[in-house]
Amino acid sequence: MEQKPTTIKEIAKRLNISFSTVSRALHNHKNIGVGTKLRVQQMAKELNYEPNQTAIFFQQRKTFTIGVILPELSEAFFSTSITGIEDTAEKNKYTVLLGQSHDSEEREIKIVETMKNHRVDGIIISISKNTVNYEHFESLRKYGIPVVFFDRIPKMNEIHYVACNMISGTVQAVSYLIKKGHRSIGMINGPEKLFASQERKDGYIQAMTKNRLKFDPSLVVNSDLTLEGTQLAMEELLKSKRKPTAIVTFNDYVALDAIQFALKKKKKVNKDISFVSFANLPISSYSAYPPLASVEQHPYIQGQKATEILIELMNKTKQDPLQADAYYKIIIESQLIPHLKK
Amino acid sequence: MEQKPTTIKEIAKRLNISFSTVSRALHNHKNIGVGTKLRVQQMAKELNYEPNQTAIFFQQRKTFTIGVILPELSEAFFSTSITGIEDTAEKNKYTVLLGQSHDSEEREIKIVETMKNHRVDGIIISISKNTVNYEHFESLRKYGIPVVFFDRIPKMNEIHYVACNMISGTVQAVSYLIKKGHRSIGMINGPEKLFASQERKDGYIQAMTKNRLKFDPSLVVNSDLTLEGTQLAMEELLKSKRKPTAIVTFNDYVALDAIQFALKKKKKVNKDISFVSFANLPISSYSAYPPLASVEQHPYIQGQKATEILIELMNKTKQDPLQADAYYKIIIESQLIPHLKK
DNA sequence: CAATTGCGGTAAAACGTTTGCACGTGGTAC
DNA sequence: GTACCACGTGCAAACGTTTTACCGCAATTG
Numbered sequence: 001m002e003q004k005p006t007t008i009k010e011i012a013k014r015l016n017i018s019f020s021t022v023s024r025a026l027h028n029h030k031n032i033g034v035g036t037k038l039r040v041q042q043m044a045k046e047l048n049y050e051p052n053q054t055a056i057f058f059q060q061r062k063t064f065t066i067g068v069i070l071p072e073l074s075e076a077f078f079s080t081s082i083t084g085i086e087d088t089a090e091k092n093k094y095t096v097l098l099g100q101s102h103d104s105e106e107r108e109i110k111i112v113e114t115m116k117n118h119r120v121d122g123i124i125i126s127i128s129k130n131t132v133n134y135e136h137f138e139s140l141r142k143y144g145i146p147v148v149f150f151d152r153i154p155k156m157n158e159i160h161y162v163a164c165n166m167i168s169g170t171v172q173a174v175s176y177l178i179k180k181g182h183r184s185i186g187m188i189n190g191p192e193k194l195f196a197s198q199e200r201k202d203g204y205i206q207a208m209t210k211n212r213l214k215f216d217p218s219l220v221v222n223s224d225l226t227l228e229g230t231q232l233a234m235e236e237l238l239k240s241k242r243k244p245t246a247i248v249t250f251n252d253y254v255a256l257d258a259i260q261f262a263l264k265k266k267k268k269v270n271k272d273i274s275f276v277s278f279a280n281l282p283i284s285s286y287s288a289y290p291p292l293a294s295v296e297q298h299p300y301i302q303g304q305k306a307t308e309i310l311i312e313l314m315n316k317t318k319q320d321p322l323q324a325d326a327y328y329k330i331i332i333e334s335q336l337i338p339h340l341k342k
Numbered sequence: 343m344e345q346k347p348t349t350i351k352e353i354a355k356r357l358n359i360s361f362s363t364v365s366r367a368l369h370n371h372k373n374i375g376v377g378t379k380l381r382v383q384q385m386a387k388e389l390n391y392e393p394n395q396t397a398i399f400f401q402q403r404k405t406f407t408i409g410v411i412l413p414e415l416s417e418a419f420f421s422t423s424i425t426g427i428e429d430t431a432e433k434n435k436y437t438v439l440l441g442q443s444h445d446s447e448e449r450e451i452k453i454v455e456t457m458k459n460h461r462v463d464g465i466i467i468s469i470s471k472n473t474v475n476y477e478h479f480e481s482l483r484k485y486g487i488p489v490v491f492f493d494r495i496p497k498m499n500e501i502h503y504v505a506c507n508m509i510s511g512t513v514q515a516v517s518y519l520i521k522k523g524h525r526s527i528g529m530i531n532g533p534e535k536l537f538a539s540q541e542r543k544d545g546y547i548q549a550m551t552k553n554r555l556k557f558d559p560s561l562v563v564n565s566d567l568t569l570e571g572t573q574l575a576m577e578e579l580l581k582s583k584r585k586p587t588a589i590v591t592f593n594d595y596v597a598l599d600a601i602q603f604a605l606k607k608k609k610k611v612n613k614d615i616s617f618v619s620f621a622n623l624p625i626s627s628y629s630a631y632p633p634l635a636s637v638e639q640h641p642y643i644q645g646q647k648a649t650e651i652l653i654e655l656m657n658k659t660k661q662d663p664l665q666a667d668a669y670y671k672i673i674i675e676s677q678l679i680p681h682l683k684k
Numbered sequence: 685c686a687a688t689t690g691c692g693g694t695a696a697a698a699c700g701t702t703t704g705c706a707c708g709t710g711g712t713a714c
Numbered sequence: 715g716t717a718c719c720a721c722g723t724g725c726a727a728a729c730g731t732t733t734t735a736c737c738g739c740a741a742t743t744g
Contacts, residue, residue: 024732024733
């Protein structure tokens with residue numbers, strides 16, 4: 001009973017008109033008489049006509065699909081941002097092809113390859129934390145596939161991106177702690193090569209010097225963001241001469257891991273040692289000892305913006321192929337959100 | 343400098359052979375001479391040839407894309423299961439098109455429509471909790487697009503699905519509580535029309551009767567799974583004559599909401615009143631007052647299985663269109679995981 | 685009245701690939 | 715010497731759509 005889908009030709013045959021007329025009628029082309037239009041549309045409905053998108057994609061050299069590559073959907077930040085992407089894409093009749101790199105460069109490369117083959121019209125990426133090589137991104141440029149990076153952006157020059165201004169967020173976070181009386185403030189930062197790590201460090205230094213506190217490099221340690229990495233970082237901080245009374249962590253997951261570690265070491269969390277972190281995930285509100293505050297990074301908005309830019313780029317490449325020397329660099333302000341005491 | 347991608351014809355022209363020969367050579371067709379093959383492949387590499395997938399999709403009436411529709415990626419259960427789906431899809435050269443229903447029937451219908459238009463080869467769905475109408479699924483059947491449901495499955499007859507056996511999981515959960523000495527055990531169930539709710543209720547009843555306890559219907563209440571719904575449900579349970587000393591909740595999110603509510607009502611959690619729930623999310627381990635135990639529903643495996651079945655179905659439709667009277671109904675056993683005391 | 689314009693429509697090319705079929709050339713078997 | 719086969723290759727159709735070019739006819743314009 002596998003009925004073949006109706007085609008434009010079938011409609012044409014039944015109505016005894018040429019199939020190009022049918023095509024135009026369905027697109028409300030002005031040169032088609034009202035009567036014909038009506039008859040065509042009527043017949044189309046009757047036969048349950050649905051345009052064959054694969055044929056259209058092929059013909060138009062366009063798939064109305066955007067590829068989204070991100071490290072890990074189970075991180076709330078990314079699952080929220082993909083919702084922003086999806087919503088915006090949908091509004092513009094685009095569809096989302098998904099790929100998770102699981103923070104592996106190798107997988108990231110493979111996914112880029114697949115998406116290129118699938119002829120996505122554009123790509124949005126938040127890069128894996130282990131990506132050191134950028135050739136696969138360069139290759140996209142060569143193929144004229146527009147790319148927008150978000151949140152985790154590579155250190156490349158001529159790219160479009162949207163990200164949060166982590167400097168100001170970090171300044172807020174550190175200042176908040178200073179205002180609470182802390183003088184020795186530690187930081188568990190992310191992998192050094194991440195742009196986001198650099199920003200946090202800059203913000204940290206700014207906040208310290210602004211408040212006339214000396215910047216002690218030994219108080220800023222790096223974690224690879226795994227549980228073990230964070231534990232190592234904590235160990236280092238706790239061993240430090242200038243015992244920190246507060247710690248700024250790279251994100252909420254790191255914060256929670258660090259807090260667990262502190263508890264294990266018999267520290268009184270938010271008394272002996274306080275925490276402030278990034279991401280502002282709902283998870284913290286359920287936690288036993290949540291960080292005092294967290295910097296909101298607006299994942300939904302980042303996703304949304306990135307998609308808007310990408311769509312603009314995809315339209316542009318068609319019209320004016322040159323004049324591609326303007327690069328979007330959207331910075332969204334982050335914001336420290338204090339957590340309510342229960 | 344927007345260089346057009348190389349086509350098969352271009353290669354043919356340069357080598358002065360017909361493009362069908364090129365096509366065959368690239369596919370290692372046996373009728374092509376070794377020399378030609380080599381020359382073609384050499385030239386292909388040189389010109390950086392990449393087959394135009396859209397053309398192939400069109401020609402083969404196949405897109406190697408599977409649509410995945412689920413309620414909410416920010417729920418850990420789903421973000422884990424999509425990883426299972428993606429991994430399995432990738433292994434089989436398929437790509438994943440994503441859609442979130444956000445638990446809206448309307449959106450679900452729209453997404454199904456979009457995916458149909460995109461000519462996905464098959465669809466995996468976990469239905470929205472508000473979906474009451476199944477017409478959009480029926481329409482997929484009409485178009486011969488295979489569908490596999492997982493976890494949240496509709497009450498339809500001739501469908502393929504994979505789900506967890508929640509009955510046995512619930513029996514384990516309730517028995518666990520009984521063994522701990524509880525006699526008056528409440529349940530906050532999900533929306534009544536969900537299959538998963540029905541199973542939990544069945545399991546609850548089974549466990550009670552097996553242990554020679556009377557089943558009191560007033561101890562089983564429904565929540566729409568929102569914070570408010572859960573609070574209402576809790577209120578009802580706490581007001582009940584037979585004050586429950588333990589509560590089984592629909593999932594970990596409900597548990598956490600219920601626990602917060604209990605705390606607000608000055609109940610001592612896990613003393614006055616204990617909780618056991620479903621999903622076994624990492625979130626619980628960070629929580630102040632986690633449920634005593636949680637039933638693992640194996641989201642990754644469910645995603646994996648669903649994808650495997652779908653792939654099998656997609657291959658089948660091509661070969662033997664009839665004999666479609668066998669329906670996969672895969673049941674994965676769930677498992678109660680006690681949470682460690684810290 | 686001749687020239688232009690607008691309308692309603694048709695014909696055909698193009699997009700890149702796969703694939704059934706035919707063709708030619710050797711060689712082998714009878 | 716004819717018939718047949720295997721091999722290597724080319725031709726052309728097909729997939730469904732959009733779009734360019736064109737055609738005939740009527741109405742409008744100068």
